[in-house]
Amino acid sequence: MAVFPPKERIWWNEPIERVELIWIGVAFLWGLFMFGFMITWHFIGQQNLNKEAYRIAPSVYETKVEEFAKKYQVREEQGVPVVKPPAGADVYILGRLWQWWPVLELEKGTSYRIHLSTIDWMHGFSLQPVNINISAYPGYEHVFTLTPTESGEFGIVCNEFCGIGHHTMTGKIYVKDQKQAEVNQRLVAER
Amino acid sequence: MTAETVIGAVGKQAEFRTCQYTGLKVDVAAQTLIKANAVAAVVFLLIGGLLGLSVALTRWPAVHLLPAEWFYLALTGHGANVLLFWIIFFEIAVLYFASAVLLNCRIAAPKFAWLGFILMIVGALLTNYAVLQGDSSVMFTSYPPMQAAPNFYLGLILFAVGALIGCVIFFATLVIAKEERTYEGSVPLVTFGAITAAIIAVFTIASGAVILIPTWLWSLGLISNIDPLMYKLVWWAMGHSTQQINVSAHVSIWYLTAALLLGAKPLSEKVSRTAFFMYILFLQLASAHHLLAEPGLDSSWKIVNTSYMMYLAVLGSMVHGLTVPGAIEAAQRKNGYTKGVFEWLRKAPWGNPAFSGMFLSLVMFGFIGGISGVVLGTEQLNVLMHNTLYVPGHFHGTVVTGTTLAFMGGTYLVLPLIFQREIIWPKLAKLQPYLFGIGAAGISLFMMGAGTLGVPRRHWDITFSDAPIAFAHSAGAFLMMGLNGISAILAALGGAIYVIVVVGTVLFGKKIVGGHKLTFPLHSGGGAAVSHYGSEGAVKLPGTIILITIFFVSFVLYYFINWKYLSELWLFH
Ligand code: HEM
Ligand SMILES: [Cu+2]
Ligand SMILES: [Cu+2]
Numbered sequence: 001m002a003v004f005p006p007k008e009r010i011w012w013n014e015p016i017e018r019v020e021l022i023w024i025g026v027a028f029l030w031g032l033f034m035f036g037f038m039i040t041w042h043f044i045g046q047q048n049l050n051k052e053a054y055r056i057a058p059s060v061y062e063t064k065v066e067e068f069a070k071k072y073q074v075r076e077e078q079g080v081p082v083v084k085p086p087a088g089a090d091v092y093i094l095g096r097l098w099q100w101w102p103v104l105e106l107e108k109g110t111s112y113r114i115h116l117s118t119i120d121w122m123h124g125f126s127l128q129p130v131n132i133n134i135s136a137y138p139g140y141e142h143v144f145t146l147t148p149t150e151s152g153e154f155g156i157v158c159n160e161f162c163g164i165g166h167h168t169m170t171g172k173i174y175v176k177d178q179k180q181a182e183v184n185q186r187l188v189a190e191r
Numbered sequence: 192m193t194a195e196t197v198i199g200a201v202g203k204q205a206e207f208r209t210c211q212y213t214g215l216k217v218d219v220a221a222q223t224l225i226k227a228n229a230v231a232a233v234v235f236l237l238i239g240g241l242l243g244l245s246v247a248l249t250r251w252p253a254v255h256l257l258p259a260e261w262f263y264l265a266l267t268g269h270g271a272n273v274l275l276f277w278i279i280f281f282e283i284a285v286l287y288f289a290s291a292v293l294l295n296c297r298i299a300a301p302k303f304a305w306l307g308f309i310l311m312i313v314g315a316l317l318t319n320y321a322v323l324q325g326d327s328s329v330m331f332t333s334y335p336p337m338q339a340a341p342n343f344y345l346g347l348i349l350f351a352v353g354a355l356i357g358c359v360i361f362f363a364t365l366v367i368a369k370e371e372r373t374y375e376g377s378v379p380l381v382t383f384g385a386i387t388a389a390i391i392a393v394f395t396i397a398s399g400a401v402i403l404i405p406t407w408l409w410s411l412g413l414i415s416n417i418d419p420l421m422y423k424l425v426w427w428a429m430g431h432s433t434q435q436i437n438v439s440a441h442v443s444i445w446y447l448t449a450a451l452l453l454g455a456k457p458l459s460e461k462v463s464r465t466a467f468f469m470y471i472l473f474l475q476l477a478s479a480h481h482l483l484a485e486p487g488l489d490s491s492w493k494i495v496n497t498s499y500m501m502y503l504a505v506l507g508s509m510v511h512g513l514t515v516p517g518a519i520e521a522a523q524r525k526n527g528y529t530k531g532v533f534e535w536l537r538k539a540p541w542g543n544p545a546f547s548g549m550f551l552s553l554v555m556f557g558f559i560g561g562i563s564g565v566v567l568g569t570e571q572l573n574v575l576m577h578n579t580l581y582v583p584g585h586f587h588g589t590v591v592t593g594t595t596l597a598f599m600g601g602t603y604l605v606l607p608l609i610f611q612r613e614i615i616w617p618k619l620a621k622l623q624p625y626l627f628g629i630g631a632a633g634i635s636l637f638m639m640g641a642g643t644l645g646v647p648r649r650h651w652d653i654t655f656s657d658a659p660i661a662f663a664h665s666a667g668a669f670l671m672m673g674l675n676g677i678s679a680i681l682a683a684l685g686g687a688i689y690v691i692v693v694v695g696t697v698l699f700g701k702k703i704v705g706g707h708k709l710t711f712p713l714h715s716g717g718g719a720a721v722s723h724y725g726s727e728g729a730v731k732l733p734g735t736i737i738l739i740t741i742f743f744v745s746f747v748l749y750y751f752i753n754w755k756y757l758s759e760l761w762l763f764h
Contacts, residue, residue: 146763
């Protein structure tokens, strides 16, 4: 045991080391920078999640999605309608045990207002292999604008545990190329 | 009013022994409680670890061990047993140690402390029972509207009440120590860290009660509806703040180990304590970073909260990241290792599992858990990895390579000092932190890798063989899952050795008597270094400055790489 009581009786009178002071300064500024960068990205970035959302009864949402699917259905795949909405249209996606419904066909470089909700449990909208991941809740209709920047076939998987069929819950989005010039024009306008 | 009248225990009845290595006066009642909590912790680590291994082997596509139902059951059990039961039992032991033992004080109301212990045991068993029955595979987060059996929630509530009693005993012991003047000046730094942990724990348990009690009533049919978004907000006010308890506790253990083994004192008390204090000030905001991908929440709310008010809690951890190695370097230089920039580190007691566990925990918590946590918690970057395997990857970096490894290291101090048994099989013990550390680092990094490639968390089958609409992940993702499986085997092996050494030592280790020389010796002035306060005083720390610079550069690079990834995504707003 120490024989002498500590020199300073009160710790907040203890001195601070120089190297500590410098590091605190650096770390604090870095924190401030990271904080500022999130705000900045709202102005310079193209990837910001919208906060627009509405309370909605699951059954009402289900009806809306069904009407949407009926209106723009172009064909069927594995019993699921494939829906091709016109550019700029409102697009509805529904999560339920255990599928993402319906299958969508979108155009590259075109913006859509996506509506996302579920009618039973929470599900995780995970667009692959793009890797855009958004939580979907029953009772909340989330609305955001989405612009595909590449064409091809994309999967939607569920990444919120939703019971025993969770790993069978998938969906699909086709993205078709349009004429390149048109796309570029639209992308420029977007930015 | 004295502590006597408030708490009602009689001081004279307490029985003490004096530790021959540290000179501390140890209350025998406190010692028994520490033993009980530590043993319980290890038992739940064993159960949870086995479940974790089975989960990892199932997620290895080439092995795919468990059927789906068992997989989700095992995953629920894994989360609850390791994250809640192992860690919190160990933390209660740390609290009793940091109060009664470090302050030379008797523990307040030991009978009441035993009541807390029993409640925790009953709660943990009840929850495990509910999980094993199979109708509670809801994951330990139990998001409604998915519902578990009532006993699942009831067990968690009982466990929390027991843990709350542990915190009350801790604070009461501090009061007694102050009144009976069992220490001089301010409480030592390790105790200060423990106070931080306990204050956060009380806040946490209150949030837990606010959300779990109604959920329990809902599972009994007494409440008709729980809003899932509200639940998630309050649940994570508990769930994430609990992680701040873990950080406070394991940082305390870092300081404790450095003090006992090397005689290290904090560089300056004010800085280290203020860093702990940051955790208390900003933890309430932590819930937000679980809600970055949720509908309807305002960006400014998200930004302020997810950054814990401009990263001030992160600042706390970054400060410890300097002051802990700095304190070690300063002490080692005093111990005579002054050659060059890194002799202090090369000649550190790497063969002592208490030291290697502590130092690996320090490095990996910062590099793996810390950096990935900030990236994951950045408002826009979150969309890249929300709910993917990146998330478990990140928190195995914090809670496994950080907290669990620090606790394992700490155990190699508790065994000789509190159980008073010599560690059996020292060669195995030496190897253990490395084996577990490498395995745990592997599971963290490979899960993060898989998550970056989009692999979902809590998912039985990434080939989607039963899905009506086909999808398959890339070959890279499969490779990551295989490497994750191999790392899991290493980690499980390291974990198994830990359990064997602890159980073997407790049951069969040589009893330590007066004059015994420890296999893994302490620093001669270590007892005084932990149980008193006072700063190290001006020293040069070239090695630490280099280490912290490497850390900072990695942090900045990784941060911007992720913004680059983000900028390549589809556009959304
Ligand atoms: C042998 C050591 C361990 C192995 C092999 C292991 C492996 C895993 C794996 C593969 C997952 C599943 C990820 C998923 O599918 O979503 C997981 C989840 C998890 N692990 Fe571990 N782990 C180990 C130790 C630990 C420890 C010591 C802790 C805590 C202190 C821990 C806490 C968790 C938690 C909280 C989850 C999340 C459970 C959930 O999603 O509900 N693990 N672990
Ligand atoms: Cu789902
Ligand atoms: Cu799911």
